[in-house]
Amino acid sequence: DGGITQSPKYLFRKEGQNVTLSCEQNLNHDAMYWYRQDPGQGLRLIYYSQIVNDFQKGDIAEGYSVSREKKESFPLTVTSAQKNPTAFYLCASSDRVPYNEQFFGPGTRLTVL
Amino acid sequence: GDSVTQMEGPVTLSEEAFLTINCTYTATGYPSLFWYVQYPGEGLQLLLKATKADDKGSNKGFEATYRKETTSFHLEKGSVQVSDSAVYFCALSGASGSRLTFGEGTQLTVNP
Numbered sequence: 001d002g003g004i005t006q007s008p009k010y011l012f013r014k015e016g017q018n019v020t021l022s023c024e025q026n027l028n029h030d031a032m033y034w035y036r037q038d039p040g041q042g043l044r045l046i047y048y049s050q051i052v053n054d055f056q057k058g059d060i061a062e063g064y065s066v067s068r069e070k071k072e073s074f075p076l077t078v079t080s081a082q083k084n085p086t087a088f089y090l091c092a093s094s095d096r097v098p099y100n101e102q103f104f105g106p107g108t109r110l111t112v113l
Numbered sequence: 114g115d116s117v118t119q120m121e122g123p124v125t126l127s128e129e130a131f132l133t134i135n136c137t138y139t140a141t142g143y144p145s146l147f148w149y150v151q152y153p154g155e156g157l158q159l160l161l162k163a164t165k166a167d168d169k170g171s172n173k174g175f176e177a178t179y180r181k182e183t184t185s186f187h188l189e190k191g192s193v194q195v196s197d198s199a200v201y202f203c204a205l206s207g208a209s210g211s212r213l214t215f216g217e218g219t220q221l222t223v224n225p
Contacts, residue, residue, distance in 0.1 A: 004156075031211075033212070040220075041217065041218070042216065042217040043157075043215045056211075058212070090157065099164050100145065100213060101147065101162060102159075102213055104157040104158070106155055107154075
């Protein structure tokens with residue numbers, strides 16, 4: 001089955017540690033996205049990539065980093081510079097053209113203790 | 114820039130009631146419009162979409178019509194079920210096609 005996988009489902013880290021969230025897709029989509037969702041709130045775009053080896057900052061990129069070395073993978077690192085990292089993180093992918101219909105993974109809930 | 118405004122929630126209905134969740138947008142050109150649904154603890158699922166004016170998207174009893182004259186894409190369902198309880202997001206893909214712009218989401222609770 002084609003889809004997007006995110007691992008792990010739940011992640012706990014101590015304050016001051018970097019942590020990397022995994023996102024893999026087998027839909028052969030060119031574009032991939034990372035969103036952050038806080039309780040009772042909408043989605044905020046962190047980073048997106050429209051092609052391998054290229055990515056752009058979204059609306060809240062500070063304290064995060066990404067890489068796009070392979071078409072199917074778009075890992076997100078939450079660095080110690082992110083002041084409030086506890087949140088639900090969602091990865092998505094799309095063909096981008098013509099309609100940019102995005103498909104979402106199941107999400108990773110990160111808790112920083 | 115592009116923006117999406119959804120009616121504020123939460124919305125609480127009894128089973129078999131009629132549902133409307135309002136969505137209006139601001140965008141240049143002719144955006145594509147989407148409704149996504151999110152069940153507790155899960156990612157978003159595409160519910161329906163419309164890619165040009167007057168298109169009607171429909172799925173699982175939900176419908177929404179792309180109204181360019183009123184810049185709206187209201188979500189409707191004639192008879193809701195308890196299983197429809199979720200958060201609903203309206204979104205648009207603008208002229209650049211490089212990203213989606215989401216509304217804030219509307220929490221729907223359906224009571225038996």
